[in-house]
Amino acid sequence: MYTFSKKLKLFSFALMILGALGLTYGFLSAPSNVEEAKAMVADAHGDGHGDIHEEITHHEADHHEEAGHDSSHDEHLLHQLQNKPWAALYVAALFFMMIALGALAFYAIQRAAQAGWSPVLYRVMEGVTGYLFPGTVIVFVLLVLSGLHLNHLFVWMDPEVVAHDELIQGKVSYLNVPFLLARAVFYIAGWNLYRYLSRKYSLAQDAVQGISFHKKNFRISAGFLVFFIYTESMMSWDWIMSVDPHWFSTLFGWYVFASMFVSGITAIALITIYLKAKGYLEKVNDNHIHDLAKFMFAISVFWTYLWFSQFMLIWYSNIPEEVTYFVTRIEDYNLPFFGMLIMNFIFPLLILMNSDYKRVNWFVVMAGIVILLGHYVDVYNMIMPATVGDQWSFGVSEIGGLLFFTGLFIYVVFNTLTKAPLEASGDPFIGESERFVY
């Protein structure tokens, strides 16, 4: 049995408190009216950085003022600045929920494939998916708050906007608050039901003779995977793609799936290596780490493939409705947009290509941390351009959100790990997994 070390518990609480402080600061410092918002932007430019980008926006701002500076522009600016702490909170909440969901999909695949190599890691995976319930509930609460118009993350929730927007009017039968929340309840209930049952069967399998619970787990996992790929795709439209309600991409669901899948696998690998270093998981050896690292490598490439497929088709066809998505990202988000490619593709590609490196734990840890940060930036790039526009920065509220959810994630995951033995001793494949050579 694993015991949650005091040090780690303290660390997770420290992260949560720091993060909560950062988020609180972010919310308190958000402007409450148009004048404050204008003053904030003017301040930022008035500091007189020699930065070329600042100069350009300054000139653009001047230009706008000369052109009469219509009040809707100011209103827009106010909403963007007010959105910023909300968006920071939402990005971090979504990212950690996606780690748990990606890990759950990976776990379900192991179960449905009756994999022989991974049963020694089942309890670690179940630990990571332990975050699914709090994670999904937090995202749901944020969606409800958006629905109550406490923020402007989803412009289509604003009846004022919809009244003047024919494109959104055409989508109202799908994009409306009650239906969105109903769908969210449906997805969340389905995922958590599977997680609850598979965990229950997994623990029950340890206590019985025979493989009845293993078979049950196999069946619900296969069923869950079908449910998952539909609901995950719809979730990505509802919770992520709809922040840009004019834009659409048919492979967006896959793209988000690749992101959450690689994040989930990376989280499993990092926690496995941590537990191994603490002297737990005697049966896990370099062969299992090697296989996890292979998945990290492969899914990183898969993610890039989907990223590029989405990008190239839109870039080549150059349809205004679609291409604005990338124009915004390349012009206003150049560094995070292309930086993410280096973190999520070039870095893992070069670090994890060599077979031997996948067995060196600190290499895997290093690649894993960069991959996780890179996929946080990926989610950031999905949400921020539509919600805060060119007013983005990586400041106190973003770091606060990241720290808070890291702390919460660590606390929930390691707390789940203490609840059951770290070895799924009743699994029929545990012996094969123990003897596994890659």
Added chain:
Amino acid sequence: MSNKVLHAVYDDDDTLLHAVKEVRAEHYHIEEVFTPFPVHGLDKAMGLEPTRIAIMAFIYGCIGLSVAVLMMNFIMIEDWPQDIGGKPSFSYIENMPAFVPIMFEMTVFFAAHLMVITFYLRSKLWPFKEAENPIPATTDDKFLMEVAVGDDQKKLTALLKKTGAIDITVQEKQE
């Protein structure tokens, strides 16, 4: 030292793998093992050096990538620039997304083909080459281990028998 070798035939890959380990533990020199299919872990058991083909694959991939870049730069930018989808071919870097699939394919193409050719050269394989396996059954369902006979042929034969060989023959190895 004679040029004599013993040919021990096995009919199971697991038995063979254990036999290889035991024979090597007794410090006999295994010349070669013939199997109808790749036996997992056999290279490690025989103490063969790890393959360096991965390094070559990386180099070949880099060559393929460079060829693709140079080729597309010549075809699409220098030699015959066209305006495709409102994107005139004035600079390589601005039209680069359109060339990525070609860059990828050429990387894979070069890596794969040159790797196969390297493998053939390194294994001294070419068309119409005479087969080297001593008995044709090693292409069907038998495994053959070729061990150099040391000073004591009887002892080696006994050892091979013990490891589960179904047939042992002495051969004069001609170089």
